[in-house]
Amino acid sequence: MSSHVIKIAGALLALILGLSLGRLWPTATQATDDSDLSGERRERAADIETDDPETGLAVPLEQAITTTLRNWQQGEMPDDMILFALQVEAWAQADPARAFAALQNMKHLRPGIYFATLGIVAKEWGQVNPEAMLSAAEGLTHSYAHQHFLLQGMTGAMHADPDFAMEWLGENRHLDQANSFTFSLLAELSTIDPLEAFERAALLNDPQLKSDLQGTIAAQFAETSPDAAFAWASSLEPGRTKERAVEAVMEQMSYLHPEKAIEYAADLPDDLFPLYRDQITHKVIAGLAATHPQEASQLLGNLETPNQYDDAVQTLAERWGLMDYEAAAEWVQSIADPYSQNLAERALMVGAALNSPERAMQIAADMQVSDQSSDLASFLATQWARVDPAGASEWMLSLSDRDLPAGGVRETLQTWAQADSDAAIEYVQANAGRFQERALVPVFFADLAARDPQHAMETAMLMQDPTDRYSAVTSVLQATSRRNPTQALEMLESFSEPEIRDWGVMSVVSEIAKLTPREAFKHTQSVTDHVYKYQSVLATVLAVSEYDRDLARQMIDQSGLPPDEKQIAYEGIE
Template identity: 25%
Template sequence: MNIPKISIISFSLIGLLIIAFQYSQNSKLKNKIKKFSAKEAASLNQSGLSSIKNGNSASKGSGNSKNKSDSKTDYKKVSAAIGSVNEILSDPDPLKRIERLMAFVNALSPGEMPEALIALQESAPQWDPHMKMAVGLLLTRWASADSDAAFAYVEEMKNKDQARDATFSILRALASQDPQRALEWMSNQGSDMSKNGWMGHMLAGTIATEWVRQDPDAALAWANSLPENQRQGALGGALETIAASDPNEAARRLLQLDAGEARQKAAGNIANLWAKRAPQEAMEWAMTLEGDDRESAMSRALGGWASTEPAEAAAFINDIPAEERTDGQIREVGRRWSEQEPSKAAEWLVSQPDTKGRTDAVGHAVWHWTNEDPAGAADWLLEQPSGDFRDNGIGALAKASFDDDPASAVTWAATIDNDRQREGTIERGVREWSKREPQEARNWVQENSNVLSPEQSERLLNIDNEGGRKK
């Protein structure tokens, strides 16, 4: 009787040991599968990516079942990668979302980056800050590992806006590691982009911004030797980078450069950064300069000062004789003050000399004021005398109030004295209004034909017919 019991116990123990062993092996296997799946979700071979970018799920012109199978598998991998990124971006905690995105990108190998880039770009709007941060980090890592592959991939991207932004990220990373290779790329593969005005400006600035952190003398010598447009971008990038940490050093290096528009703009940029931290020092330095350099530096310094202490910057201008105040100085302070206290900025502008800078700035002030207190801005405008100053304010009020009350906006526009400005403001307003409420816009034109020229009245009454002719 004891033998069967012993046998049963023995078999039971053996069974338990087997179960325990199997459980251990299953756990290990699950971990391997999990790691493998995560890797697979972020991995896709290049041929599959080309099919996705071209909108094809199977290879064109091929009846080979293996090719079709591979293409289908690639599509699943891209979908899985997008799903992984979507899951990260759906995290309600922004800090965790950033941490997880950074971990996702940092874990990628160079071979996994093309599909990860697609996943990031297709999982969020282009303006999404977290997506932009992750894409920038990915491209920086890719460029550090294999800049040639990164540039080659970007050249094939369909979305030209994304390709342009990616190019700058890759070039920035390359310039931080090897400025000479960055220059070679700009002269060769990037030569067509460099010929474009603003693109050349930006490319040169991108290289100079990174190079100057390593070798300021070499970076500035290169920047100073460039054609004017690229020179502006390079000098601005280099000197602003220095000024961010040492404005005195940036000011010293500025005076070693050839005079011209590029140096003038750089002087203004240095002064603007400097004034945000030490406005008195920035103003004292600006007043030691001469000619266009002095005017650029003083105006931008006042703008930087006004971004933090607008009343103090305005008081400084008030101490300058009226005949010596410039358009740039009044415009800079007026615009910066408008962003913080538009009603006070508008009142200050009334007391300034009648210049273009004053007229430009009042539009900025009234636009901000209307968004805060439309009735207050309207009452103030009614008190202003006729002229460009008032007209510009009315134009800004009409623009700011249009979304909420288009009828009121175009009615205000009709009170502008300048014929050309009045006609243009009404034209834009009625055309936009007719897209939303065509009958109301038409009624307004009919009821206010006395403030319109016969030609404009007829044109606005026939907007619908214009649309028909275009079709």
């Protein structure tokens, strides 16, 4: 498939997204025949024919497009999106003014469909008659439609008259998103004349824009002409521009022309700074790792910087492990340096685990976990949990606190809860004591509350141990109060046990007070336990004092606390 067709298909993907926003009402009515706007027509749009997919008979192209839109209105997607994109392109090529006018009459066209189709029309019009396209753009009142039409139209104009397009760009640097216009136009020019595009990019004042563009232009040059691109990049004057160009060319070749990348990686220009030479080689190794790992491993010997060597070893091991674990493992064992071999082994485990949860389970079960490898153990367990969450959780809990941070168990439980929350909850309830040692009960229930607060609270209330229940309920209330204070208050009012309601109020009033201070204070007055009441009032007035100190003082006055506790509260807000 040509890159031209791929670009059209990409633009038309927005049509699919537009449909999800609502129904489409195509009204492609007849437009005025503005021959002075369209330029010299190659053929009338109404005269172009295409085959009806059902009957095989020829039908006018404009009718075919209108029929497709009408079918979309009824929820029937086109069988071939690329074909439809090409039909719109042909419609615009034949009579862009007519196509543009028809689009303006589609008053209820969904934004995704409208903008994508408008962009195709603009680009074709810009190639035929850029002046007429610019004139039509003035009639677009919607800011994004105007900007999108100009961008696509001038991208097309770059094919017809690059000097005209660049002159227009220079005169319109005041436009919003001017850098986006510059990037798009020069990137388009690079598909026509990469050397001219690169020279024009070199004249830009914005260093970041210049850098990004030069890299993009060099990569596009390498995509179509790898030999010429490498020769050109190598011939540039020594400096950062040359290094950037060679890097972009080599990285692109490593993915699209791996044999060329292997050939030229051994022949990088001598005047490259050693660090940049190593960075380029590292990127080539990364690109080759999935398709030519053996050849990539041989390039490691070209690296002069120890840090770049270690980074490249890890990159290769991880990506090779994704594709062929056994072959990658054999290569890792051949690494002579123990430190580099250890880095490669860890990276290999990551790559293998990403590709196969079962492999993660096997690796984790066989590994000796230490404080140096606890992060890797956490990752492996998370991957393991995708196929055996109970086994992964049990393995994590079997490790010592010294060897394993609590975050590893948390991530494993999160993976489990997303797949089967009831099973994960049952496991937490059965092992609450073990989780409590690592403060994981509140963490787990806070995560659960983020997805379903009511279900999380109902489950938290079922915890048998009073300490576990307190921890779980508090975490659910706190998590809910941050997202939905009203729901948290409703939960508090539903508690029948005074003790649970008391410490529930204490746990959430500081959050609720930020939005509804008087409601929070009212709940502090319903607390029956004196210690909990004091803590609740103090938390409330401290939160309120951050934005209304007078209101905080009034609350202390009306709190019913003993004088000594009131004094502490006064001092706290001053």
